[in-house]
Amino acid sequence: MSDSDGGPKQVDNPTYHSENHTATQTCGWTKNALRGEGKCYKYIFYGIESHRCIQMTPVVKCNERCVFCWRDHQGHAYELGDVEWDDPEAVADASVELQTKLLSGFGGNDKVPRERFEEAMEPRHVAISLDGEPTLYPYLPELIEEFHDRDITTFLVSNGTNPEVLAECDPTQLYVSVDAPDRGTFDSTVKAVEDDAWDSLIETLDVLAAKDETRTVIRTTLTKGHNMHHPEWYAAMCDRADADFVELKAYMHVGHSRGRLDRNSMPDHEEVLDFAREMREYLPAHDTLKEVEPSRVAMLARDEQTWVPKLEKSSEFWTRDSVVEY
Numbered sequence: 001m002s003d004s005d006g007g008p009k010q011v012d013n014p015t016y017h018s019e020n021h022t023a024t025q026t027c028g029w030t031k032n033a034l035r036g037e038g039k040c041y042k043y044i045f046y047g048i049e050s051h052r053c054i055q056m057t058p059v060v061k062c063n064e065r066c067v068f069c070w071r072d073h074q075g076h077a078y079e080l081g082d083v084e085w086d087d088p089e090a091v092a093d094a095s096v097e098l099q100t101k102l103l104s105g106f107g108g109n110d111k112v113p114r115e116r117f118e119e120a121m122e123p124r125h126v127a128i129s130l131d132g133e134p135t136l137y138p139y140l141p142e143l144i145e146e147f148h149d150r151d152i153t154t155f156l157v158s159n160g161t162n163p164e165v166l167a168e169c170d171p172t173q174l175y176v177s178v179d180a181p182d183r184g185t186f187d188s189t190v191k192a193v194e195d196d197a198w199d200s201l202i203e204t205l206d207v208l209a210a211k212d213e214t215r216t217v218i219r220t221t222l223t224k225g226h227n228m229h230h231p232e233w234y235a236a237m238c239d240r241a242d243a244d245f246v247e248l249k250a251y252m253h254v255g256h257s258r259g260r261l262d263r264n265s266m267p268d269h270e271e272v273l274d275f276a277r278e279m280r281e282y283l284p285a286h287d288t289l290k291e292v293e294p295s296r297v298a299m300l301a302r303d304e305q306t307w308v309p310k311l312e313k314s315s316e317f318w319t320r321d322s323v324v325e326y
């Protein structure tokens with residue numbers, strides 16, 4: 001979600017398919033899963049069926065300029081101007097329509113069984129993560145509800161700059177990016193547009209801690225020479241947020257980030273794992289360590305069972321149209 005997974009390219013170019021301010025782009029893992037060539041790490045960790053997942057955003061603008069971001073900061077200009085915002089129903093409609101249109105060509109693909117194609121035509125997950133900062137869309141809590149009403153799970157990824165919006169959002173899983181363990185690193189790595197972004201992030205940690213129903217994830221893009229230090233401070237932030245999961249993922253040298261960083265900024269999988277182990281020392285309750293090497297990602301969790309309960313194959317969620325095991 002939202003960044004390169006180190007596996008298939010998630011976004012081919014910055015020309016998203018869009019309807020007004022709603023943009024989607026077929027994730028590389030969605031295409032892979034359709035062809036039976038593997039699912040993303042969110043399947044392995046949480047049960048997301050990649051071929052039934054929409055990667056979208058209700059707003060492509062962002063209020064940060066992260067050094068590791070694969071997107072073009074030029075195209076992100078924060079000035080929202082006079083946007084005429086679509087209501088949540090229209091955004092959800094556009095997301096599903098764009099996705100099914102983008103995948104329609106797979107119907108004639110020999111590598112894609114008919115049944116799997118038909119499943120993909122009925123998405124059951126949305127990753128609100130393609131680009132931009134989704135909390136800038138004024139009806140985000142309602143949009144999440146709209147997807148849930150359609151029996152679609154929601155994974156929301158935010159940079160944590162709008163704690164009061166996140167307090168109102170109850171997605172299936174709420175990700176907040178913590179890409180610095182201290183203010184100085186935050187300023188040099190994240191380059192937020194607003195001066196109070198660090199304070200807002202800290203406030204967001206308290207918002208996460210207050211969530212009972214929503215599963216919460218702190219995620220960090222580990223970038224060598226920038227933010228890969230002080231695991232104990234990162235751990236303290238995860239502790240303050242009382243996060244259910246901690247995801248540590250290697251920076252990947254793709255897209256526009258290549259103009260800002262060199263290849264050596266990418267940690268290898270072992271380095272990601274080492275960092276996770278160091279953090280685990282300070283998060284004794286999160287003693288489960290999982291990893292997916294091709295995506296260079298590690299996860300710390302409290303329990304071995306990390307799937308979203310409703311995504312278990314025996315769950316009611318799938319009774320409407322059970323997913324065929326591939």
Ligand code: SF4
Nearest residue numbers: 001027040050053055
């Ligand atoms: S969760 Fe969805 S958008 Fe994210 S990597 Fe998996 S299939 Fe792609």
